[in-house]
Amino acid sequence: MDIQTIKERIAIxxxxxxxxxxxxxQPNIGTLRIDVNQALEELDDLLDEFRRTVPEAGNN
Known part of the structure; x- marks a missing residue:
């Protein structure tokens, strides 16, 4: 997989x-809020790691 394809997938x-x-x-998601928060944290970590690995990706 080339770097451009990876960048496109990361953007998605x-x-x-x-x-x-x-x-x-949404006020009615109940305990799902915990899972959504966890997903956001993990997504942010992955995006940060990608930006550190491919520094020029942060400019797009």
Whole structure:
């Protein structure tokens, strides 16, 4: 897999972060809030690791 394909896929995953944030705004998600918070934390960690691994990716 080439770096451009990876960058495109990372961009898609990154766009899903907004959906997770919108879920947190829902008052009726109950204990699912814990899972959504965990998913956001892990997603942020993965995106940070990608930016450290491919520094020029942070400029896109």
């Amino acid at each position: 995953v990154q766009s899903k972060r907004d959906y997770l944030l919108s879920l947190l705004e």
